Amino acid sequence: MRKWSVEELPAGQQGSLRQLYGAQLDERRGYTAHRIQYVRDLTESERQVVTYGETTPVSPLRQNLYKLEGKLLPLRFNLAIRTLTEQEDVLRTNYCVAGDKMLAVVFKERRNLPVIIYRNLEQTSGKDLDEQLRRLMEADLRQGFDLRYGSLLRFAVYHTGASEYAVVVTGVQAVMDNFDVRNIFRYIHNLPLEKAPAAATATAGGAESIRSYWRQLLSDLPGLSHLPYEETGAGGQDAGQERQEQNYLTHIPSDVLSDLKELSKDNKKVLMSVLQTAWGLLLQGENDCRDVAFCLLAPGSEAGRGSQSMLPLRVRVAEDPKVQELTEQVFKQFLVSTSYAALARKDIQAVLDQQEKGFYHVLNFGDFLQDEGSYSQRQGKREGRIVTQEVWDTRELHLGVRFRYAEWEIAITFAYDCRYFQPAGIEKLAQDYILMLRQMVMDWQQPYSAFRANWSRRRSQSMAAKPVQQRTNLLDALLQLELLQSCDKGLVQAFAGTAKLLTCYEGDRLFGQDVEEQLLFVVRGKLARSMETGDGWYNTLDIVAEKAWANDSVLLPKRRNQLALEVLTDQALLLVIPRITMESVMRREPAMAQSIIMHFGRQLEKYQRLWLQS
Structure with a gap:
């Protein structure tokens, strides 16, 4: 493989690298924060998983969960990562x-x-x-990577039992596929390191029998279904906007979930078919038709490197079946189609032979299809045993919907491209989907025509009766701060210029710079606080709710303990104030300093009382 120094590149490429990483000064003449060792072309395997975005490269994410046996010390784990980063070029690659x-x-x-x-x-x-x-893995997968900067791997380590650890590794697939993560565990336990297996390249997309099946299933397919609240043509590539992905998390209400489990007789795959049918019916209502198709992430292997296997599902209503009968048809179609799920999105598009009939959203039911034992049922290994592995690829997709299954809840995450959806539109889409599930439960034995009429009427009533939700604005959040209650109202303006509101979702974690360089106040929701006291492990301290100051030790100049926060509710809204802003206001305004002293006095009294009670 040909490698170049920066000086050997054409002037245009040198200029691009200089803008991204700064001037590459000679070590004897100055300091370079991001010193480039060499530059190279992408390998064949990398070309399949790293592609052009609008302005930046993009790649699928891969997430592995390992179960580890033995002794794991945070200092030793950190040393292993630092040592392997020095040895492995792939870990220093952007x-x-x-x-x-x-x-x-x-x-x-x-x-x-x-x-x-x-x-x-x-x-x-x-x-x-x-x-x-x-829940924690789902939250980690929602956090993306900028392929141009920083490490392209993330680690989370959980002590789950005596000599038992869960290690979650989330990273860019181009890196994950060319580095054997288990070498970290081998290093910790002084085992011989192994070379990462050569990355396989994609093969031709599917045998003729597979293509023939999909041609037959998708024949005479109507035009591309329009998604509810999708802003077709808004922004987009024509406007030169860069893709920006955001997430919205919601849960199926407990009463609806209870009814759905009863209808599906607690069979996960039947329940999954009900959820799939509901999505198809939602698309039919939006497009005023009786025949729609959409894609699922297929269970099992990938369709070549970097491409998730897609499974198109067609919800077609002939005559006037009952809702239950329609769901059974979808269930049977899914069971048959899984045997033919070996095509990537581009292969399915080739089968359709029409670009406008492509699929630009996908549903992921991976949690419903795991047949192997869960983490708690699996036996760990000293070099790590893979419990689950998942690839999540939203390139070229407008919307990805992930369903997370638990015995008592189903969480739904909408990962959407901001060029095609507004946050309010995604929230309405989630509400309409829940409403569709409610209607299916009520009309389970009703014919399709009656169900469709009932759904249209109920949706119209819901939209008319739903009050406009008053969103919390920044000024309202500042005025509600307990720290500012005893201060002059004009002091609020001192924070308005730099403060911001941050929306987080269940399982999201805040630690490191997030809690050390800014003050975090809970406007809505609940967070669990965990503390590390010197041994590297975070242990739960308490739970904070609305109007609480989540990281009140941030103003201490020398903190002995490290704090981490985790969102417990579906959503949490946080008010964020930079620490430097608060310190500046405290120096100018004695009332602000006095308010903070009073806060710490109340906290001291609280913990004294808890200490006596314990």
């Missing part, structure tokens, strides 16, 4: 577009390694532990 060419940039060193959170979950076991891990 990707960028220089001029008109995609390049892999390998740095001489990785100065800022990813912050790793070590959390103690020994008090949780069985199904509760499995669900806790799924």
Whole structure:
């Protein structure tokens, strides 16, 4: 493989790298924060998983859950990552577009390694532990990567039992596929390191029998279904906007879930078919038709490197079946189609032979299809045993919908492209989907025509009766701060310029710079606070709710303990004030300093009382 120094590149590419990473000064003449060791072309395997975005490279994410046996010390784990980062070029690699060419940039060193959170979950076991891990992994997968900067791997380590650890590794697939993560565990336990297996390349998309099946199933398919609240043509590539993905999390209400489980007789795959049918019926209502198709992520293997296997599902209503009968048809179609799920999205598009009939959204029911034992049921290994692995690829998709299954809840995450959806539109889409599930439960034995009429009427009534939700604005949140209640109202303006509101979702974690450089106040929702006291492991401290100051130790100049926060509710709204802003106001305004002193006095009194009670 040909490698170049920065000086050997054309002037245009040198200029692009200089803008991204700064001037590459001679070490004897000055300091360079991001010193490039060499630049190279992408390998064949990398070309399949790293592609052009609008202005930046994009890649699928891969997430692996390992179960580890033995002794794991945070200091030893950090040393393993630092040592392997020095040895493995792939761990010091980023990707960028220089001029008109995609390049892999390998740095001489990785100065800022990813912050790793070590959390103690020994008090949780069985199904509760499995669900806790799924929730945390889901939150980690929602956090993306900028392929141009920083480490392209993230680690989370959970102490789940005596000599037992769960390690979640989330990263860019181009890196994950070329680095054997288990070498970290081998290093910890002084086992011989192994070379990562050569990355396989994609093969031709599917045998003729598979293509023939999909041609038959998708024949005479109507035009591309329009998604509810999708702003077709708004922004988009024509406007030169860069893709920006955001997430929205919601849960199926407990009363609806109870009815759905009763109808499906607690069979996960039947329940999944009900959820799939509901999505198809929602699309039919939006497009005023009786025949729609959409894609699912297929269970099992990938369709070549970097491409998720897609499984198109067609919901077609002939005559006037009952809702239950329609769901049974979808269930049977899914069972048959899984045997033919070996095509990537581009292969299915080729089968359709019409670009406008492509699929631009996908549903993921991976949690419903895991046949292997859960984390709590699996046996760990010293070099790590893979419990689950997942690829999540939203390139070129307008919307991805993930369903997370637990015994007592189903969480739904909408990952959407902001060029095609507004946050309010996604929230309405989620509400309409829940309403569709309610209507299916009520009309389970009703014919399709009656169900469709009832659904249209109920949706119209819901939209008419639903009050306009008053969103919390920044000024309202500042005025509600307990710290400012005893201060002059004009003091609020001192924070208005730099403060902001931050929306987080269940399982999201805040630690490191997030809690050390800014003050976090809970406007809505609940957070669990965990503290690390010197051994590297975070243990749960308490739970904070609305109007609480979540990280009140942030103003201490020398903090002995490290704090981490985790969102417990579906959503949480936080008010964020930069620490430097608060310190500046405290120096100018004695009333602000006095208010903070009073806060710490109340906190001291609270913990004295708790100490006596314990």
